[in-house]
Amino acid sequence: MEEKNKKLVYDIKLSSVAPGKITGENKLYNLKGIDLAMKLHYIKALYFFTNPNYNNIINGSNSFISILELKKPMFDWLIAYFMVCGRVRSSFTEDRPTIKLNDAGIRIVEAKSDKTVEEWLAMEGYICNFQDQLVCEDDNGGLGPDLPFSPLVWLQVTWFKCGGISVGLSWAHILGDAFSASEFMNMLGQYMQGSPGQSLTSHHQQPKIICLQDPPQPEYPPPNTTREPVSVKRVNPVGSHWVIPSTNCKIGTFTFNLSPKQVDQLHSRVHGSKMNDNNSTSPCFEVITTIMWKSIAKIRKDLDTNVVTICRPRTTKRHKIVPYNGQVIGTVEVTFSVSSADPMELIQLVVENVVDESDMVEELVNKEMGKHDFVVYGANLTFVDMEEANVYGFEIKGRRPRFASYTIGGIGDKGVIVLLPGPKNGIDGGNGNKLIMTFLPEDEIELLKSELKEEWCIG
Missing domain, CATH: 3.30.559.10 (Chloramphenicol acetyltransferase-like domain)
Known part of the structure; x- marks a missing residue:
């Protein structure tokens, strides 16, 4: 495809959003073995939203939502999801990584495109060839090599000439599986339910509470503990750059x-x-x-x-x-x-x-x-x-996505x-x-x- 390497987005801006409340000092979020089994994998989600006022748009100058409306609810949202705002640390005395809850925040990317939502969706193989232009991640392809400075979550918002937008999520799999990532985005939609300009304090009396639950009992036969799992493949340690060899x-x-x-x-x-x-x-x-x-x-x-x-x-x-x-x-x-x-x-x-x-x-x-x-x-x-994932549960101004997809990065x-x-x-x-x-x-x-x-x- 001739356009394969063509940049279809421009005017890229980077910023960060941190929780609106300090988590605390010297607190750690301990990663389980099952989390660290997923350290070389990443979840990437992409949501397209059409503009309900498309016929009134001239040259994409008036999107149906602004960056302020998107960012403002995030401060409370990230209080609830404080663990995604931390950074990976490895102990000097052992090789087990943890997440330091230092409120460093998630990375926000803003971009523009001269195409419409429908033109994007009509491009053959766009998920294969162009999705990385709408779902931003660290330039190194994953966490590291400077782990203490690598965000665990990236959100990219791209405005199209039709006034619609896409929201792309890059999510470190150590945080949770795709169902957790989907619920993370759906909760953002709930935090955005306040009217434009309304104070978050008046709309949300307090941040929505999320909690741990006891893991469900397995539905499948218990494993034969005399053998090793055949579901995973060993690779040499990747060091501080968490990408698949x-x-x-x-x-x-x-x-x-x-x-x-x-x-x-x-x-x-x-x-x-x-x-x-x-x-x-x-x-x-x-x-x-x-x-x-x-x-x-x-x-x-x-x-x-x-x-x-x-x-x-x-x-x-x-x-x-x-x-x-x-x-x-x-x-x-x-x-x-x-x-x-x-x-x-x-x-x-x-x-x-x-x-x-x-x-x-x-x-x-x-x-x-x-x-x-x-x-x-x-x-x-x-x-x-x-x-059964509720991938269409992420709403912006009462509108569900025109199209949503989830992919996996770091595949054998x-x-x-x-x-x-x-x-x-x-x-x-x-x-x-x-x-x-x-x-x-x-x-x-x-x-x-x-x-x-x-x-x-x-x-």
């Missing part, structure tokens, strides 16, 4: 939407004659996992596909909960050819035979602290379930598939559509597109 191949990306009718058709194809059996129905995630697993196994001639990692939330209830890594890191392992397997057999495995390795991962990271770092996403072919070369709720035919929220984000070695992308189209009528 170079992989063996370049990761490419493509996305596709499924309408409710297409989802029903895929259910029918997978379940076959058992479609009407009440015991055979399954969520869309399990159907998509089966189809993608089988298709990728065919492309790879069953190499590197006998073990897959399944990342699903233990609970989707994150409202007013401190961010945390609450995802199940599970695995499914087979001894047969996946490419020629009956889809119903794969469905059953994904439903009943996932082994929860989360505790094993926690134990391994704690045991090998300082000796190794780890890759989770893409260590095996990985499927991430965000089907086995690839990742993410299932998200899709847009509602172009306006304000999801209505049963599904969005599938695919991250695979570049040389597999076109092969997978062909396989999905020929075998499953997708594309």
Whole structure:
């Protein structure tokens, strides 16, 4: 694509926003082993909002929201989310990092674009080629090498000529999983509910309270503690620059939407004659996992596909909960050819035979602290379930996003598939559509597109 390297945003400004109340002196936020297992991974979210007064806009001179309206509620918002405003510190006496709660704040990026929201969304492969222009991060690609000065969260607001905006989030995965990141943004929308110019003190009598919760009990069979987890890959310690080491191949990306009718058709194809059996129905995630697993196994001639990692939330209830890594890191392992397997057999495995390795991962990271770092996403072919994530819950002035997406940074070369709720035919929220984000070695992308189209009528 000719525009691939073209800068589509300009007039970039940097600033920071800190909590409106001091957290305290010499306080630390201790990271668990499961948090540090995710230290090389980052979550990137992107929300597009259209301008309700587009017909009255001339050359983008009047957006429907100002930077002041966006920033002003953040001071109270960040009081509740004080941990995201800290900076990573490593002890001189041990190798275990912590977050120093020094109220250093989150980084804010402001930018402009001469394109409209619809022009952005119409660009082929924009998530692959251009998303990094709307979701800013540290120039070094991740935390470090100056860890004490690296923000854990970046927010980029881009104004378009139509008066619409995009809001991009870059979120260090050590803070929490994608459900926590989504709730973080949804809470910002709640803090913005006051009318323009209204004092935050009068609108919010006190900051909304968030709290810790007891982790839910595992729904999957307990792990075999006599073995090590196969869901993670060891890498040499990365030191103070927290980015994944170079992989063996370049990761490419493509996305596709499924309408409710297409989802029903895929259910029918997978379940076959058992479609009407009440015991055979399954969520869309399990159907998509089966189809993608089988298709990728065919492309790879069953190499590197006998073990897959399944990342699903233990609970989707994150409202007013401190961010945390609450995802199940599970695995499914087979001894047969996946490419020629009956889809119903794969469905059953994904439903009943996932082994929860989360505790094993926690134990391994704690045991090998300082000796190794780890890759989770893409260590095996990985499927991430965000089907029930409330990614359209982030509202600005009562408007839901025109389109929202979540991606993962720092992916291993086995690839990742993410299932998200899709847009509602172009306006304000999801209505049963599904969005599938695919991250695979570049040389597999076109092969997978062909396989999905020929075998499953997708594309």
